[in-house]
Amino acid sequence: MVKQLNINIAYEELDNIDELNPTDKNLLIVARKASEKAYAPYSNFFVGAAVLLENGEITSGANQENAAYPSGLCAERTAIFWTGANFPTKKIEAIAVTAKKGPIGDFIMASPCGACRQALLEYEIKQKENIRVILEGNNGKVLILNAIRDLLPIQFTSEAFL
Numbered sequence: 001m002v003k004q005l006n007i008n009i010a011y012e013e014l015d016n017i018d019e020l021n022p023t024d025k026n027l028l029i030v031a032r033k034a035s036e037k038a039y040a041p042y043s044n045f046f047v048g049a050a051v052l053l054e055n056g057e058i059t060s061g062a063n064q065e066n067a068a069y070p071s072g073l074c075a076e077r078t079a080i081f082w083t084g085a086n087f088p089t090k091k092i093e094a095i096a097v098t099a100k101k102g103p104i105g106d107f108i109m110a111s112p113c114g115a116c117r118q119a120l121l122e123y124e125i126k127q128k129e130n131i132r133v134i135l136e137g138n139n140g141k142v143l144i145l146n147a148i149r150d151l152l153p154i155q156f157t158s159e160a161f162l
């Protein structure tokens with residue numbers, strides 16, 4: 001028997017960064033700043049990510065490319081792995097992600113790639129609390145999701161093998 005199941009994911013879309021609450025606005029601004037630190041000589045695509053911890057501290061990362069292309073790493077994983085390595089016991093409240101085509105120009109959307117979604121999900125499961133996602137949108141818009149699992153609704157987790 002064929003059964004159709006529907007997944008419903010809600011997210012907020014704001015017209016402008018100024019419509020964010022001050023905490024999230026600041027987080028997106030930190031992500032924008034972090035994008036300036038991208039090492040992206042091959043793609044020229046500058047991505048920045050900022051992570052908000054439960055104590056208000058903010059960490060950040062930018063994509064780091066490599067001549068052996070797959071050896072590089074996205075901004076989101078750079079940020080989350082650095083955070084996990086340096087603040088292993090601190091809960092993560094939110095992550096903001098933004099991008100730019102080159103060092104100058106408008107900020108545009110960089111929705112996390114599949115591998116980053118999987119990596120981010122691990123931390124959400126580990127801490128048993130949702131991680132809010134603030135995504136730069138195109139044309140000045142901003143998207144807000146309540147959780148990483150909303151970016152990855154059918155998941156692979158350790159439950160499969162543990």
Ligand code: THU
Nearest residue numbers: 043045047063074075111112113
């Ligand atoms: N990239 C990120 O850092 N995050 C994303 O969400 C998408 C892609 C990077 C990887 C690579 O350095 C460049 O953008 C082009 O794919």
